[in-house]
Amino acid sequence: MKEIKLNKDNALAVIRETIKVIEKGGTIIYPTETSYGLGGDFYNQKAIKKIYKIKGRGDDKPLPIIVPDLLTATTLVHFPRLALELAAKHWPGPLTLVLPYRYCGIDQCFEDFLALRISSHHFVSELLSHLAAPIISTSANLSTRANIYTPQAIRKSFAQAKFQPDLFINVGNLPKTLASTIIKVDKENKASLLRAGALKIKI
Numbered sequence: 001m002k003e004i005k006l007n008k009d010n011a012l013a014v015i016r017e018t019i020k021v022i023e024k025g026g027t028i029i030y031p032t033e034t035s036y037g038l039g040g041d042f043y044n045q046k047a048i049k050k051i052y053k054i055k056g057r058g059d060d061k062p063l064p065i066i067v068p069d070l071l072t073a074t075t076l077v078h079f080p081r082l083a084l085e086l087a088a089k090h091w092p093g094p095l096t097l098v099l100p101y102r103y104c105g106i107d108q109c110f111e112d113f114l115a116l117r118i119s120s121h122h123f124v125s126e127l128l129s130h131l132a133a134p135i136i137s138t139s140a141n142l143s144t145r146a147n148i149y150t151p152q153a154i155r156k157s158f159a160q161a162k163f164q165p166d167l168f169i170n171v172g173n174l175p176k177t178l179a180s181t182i183i184k185v186d187k188e189n190k191a192s193l194l195r196a197g198a199l200k201i202k203i
Helices: 011-023 045-055 070-076 081-090 122-131 151-158
Strands: 002-005 028-031 036-039 095-100 113-117 167-170 181-185 191-195
Touching (some): 011 028, 028 122, 036 045, 070 113, 081 095, 081 181
Parallel strands (some): 028 167
Antiparallel strands (some): 028 036
């Protein structure tokens, strides 16, 4: 696993290298507004399979994604009225919406919904504005382990792991915050809270 320390002077170079890794089907550990995330190209099955192996997680569980903007999100999922209202109020930020996936009829998927959000972290925002495509965003920890907030914990967690991420973007210690709040909204505009997290939202 290659590690790069991000700073104000090398941000563009790090974004370029990160995009090269993603476009080749590689996997990355990167900072988000909650914890360090593990990701790769949402459209690349090689990257998705590798993420499952890295986490030691069954591939029967769908992976959430981060999208660059609302327009991209609307090309992937249907937005019932309540979902649009939630997105307008809380995106970018730690709100994951689970919405009806547009392509389940033609694409392999685990269920008829896709979990997605727009990140408020400056690095992810800049990365996706250049990449112009969604990336996987699952927590950068082995399955059943706690979320990771420090470079030391990242190195320790993956030191002896059989499968390694390709690139770690190190921004130092992240504040320990709750994971994103997850709300599911179906086509009938019925909402359900799947996980109470960083945002306290009444539905």
